[in-house]
Every structure is written in structure tokens, then in C-alpha cells.
Amino acid sequence: MRKRCLRNRICRQLISFCHCPHHRHDPTDNRPTKNQIDVEYSPDAMSFSVVGSVAAAGNSPVEITYSFTHRNVLGDSWYRLKMIDIDGKFTYSRVIRLINNPTFTNGCITIDRINGSPFSSELSLSLSSCKAQQVEVSLLAMDGKKVIQLTLSLQRGSGVYLINDLQQLKNAIYILRITTGEGEIKTERVMKR
Numbered sequence: 001m002r003k004r005c006l007r008n009r010i011c012r013q014l015i016s017f018c019h020c021p022h023h024r025h026d027p028t029d030n031r032p033t034k035n036q037i038d039v040e041y042s043p044d045a046m047s048f049s050v051v052g053s054v055a056a057a058g059n060s061p062v063e064i065t066y067s068f069t070h071r072n073v074l075g076d077s078w079y080r081l082k083m084i085d086i087d088g089k090f091t092y093s094r095v096i097r098l099i100n101n102p103t104f105t106n107g108c109i110t111i112d113r114i115n116g117s118p119f120s121s122e123l124s125l126s127l128s129s130c131k132a133q134q135v136e137v138s139l140l141a142m143d144g145k146k147v148i149q150l151t152l153s154l155q156r157g158s159g160v161y162l163i164n165d166l167q168q169l170k171n172a173i174y175i176l177r178i179t180t181g182e183g184e185i186k187t188e189r190v191m192k193r
Helices: none
Strands: 034-042 049-055 077-085 090-092 096-098 109-115 123-129 133-140 146-154 157-163 172-180 185-192
Touching: 109 172, 109 185, 123 133, 123 172, 146 157
Parallel strands: none
Antiparallel strands: 034 049, 034 077, 077 090, 077 096, 109 123, 123 157, 133 146, 133 172, 172 185
16 A cells, blocks of 8 residues: 655655664665654663764665664664654654674673662672673763672572662663673663662
8 A cells, every 4th residue: 555645745654774783774665755864862762862864865766775873882772763854844763772782702691680770779680691600790871981890700590699789879871781701791771760
């Protein structure tokens, strides 16, 4: 079923919006006509800001692929597209989440669950490990500054580990980073309230 387009209305529809390891792209169909596509980023899935724009190609009988690269992103990220028509009207794509594990290896540890986020004074981590090992657990501010660092001794299999005495931290969003001795890194976003 084709949609009937009125003059200066948003008619082009997004076919897909996905990410690739080195860039994000979104093929769109060939219905008229967009002025630009803004790529919006959020560190918390709540407040988005434009990190780049791509000029739209307008009408085309073939599928068009647009791409944009957002570099140096720490932790998980949320993205959406704002597709702007010639007359300034716009529509948003769905939001996608990108999980950023920059030095992920064979995967000896997993973060199964984080209890207590948003947290006030403690976090409970459900972790699984392929072997008994020590890991470094850090909380990073959104600017990358390490605000908490401790060592946990993981047992082989699944376990629950408590991180307490966090009440002194400011209310904010933090990156929980777990690093093994082999350099495997797992990250999750947590919130202090």
C-alpha cells in the first residue's frame, strides 16, 4: 500500500535504522522528500541532542543509504533520527540502544543483572564468570573520570556481589565498568538518585 503525499508533507518512511561497528546508517525509501536527517544521541535514553546532520537526497527510484559516525562514545548509547521535511515539519525514528564494549574478547564474564539502579547507597551486581578471578570494578562519571574503584574476587559460575558506601556520590548517571586481568571490559549505565 502506497501513501498519498500532500505537498510539503513528510512522506518518506524509514525502512530501517541500525548500527554497524564503525558507523550507523539508515536506508530510506524513495518517496518525497526530506531536507535533512539529524542524528540525535542520548547517554541516558531520556534527553537527546543533535550530534550530526546528513543532507537528504530527495526523490530517488532506488533505496538510499545514509551514514554518520559518532566517535569517542563511552558506555551504552541511545540514538534516534529526526527526519526533517522541506517545510520544517519532522518525524522521529524509533530509538535504538548501542552497547559499547570496546575491548570485548571471548567473554569470560557477564553482567546478568544490576539491582538497585537507580541507587542511593549500594548496588547489587549479579555476575557470571567462567573461572575464579579478580576483577576491577569502577564507577566513571560521564566525563570519564573514575570516582570509585575496587577489586572483587569472583567465583566460577554465578554470584551476587554488593558495592556499598555509595551515598557520597552526586546524583548523576555513571558508567559501571568491570575489567578482568585479561583486559575484557563490560560496561553498564547506572543512575544515582
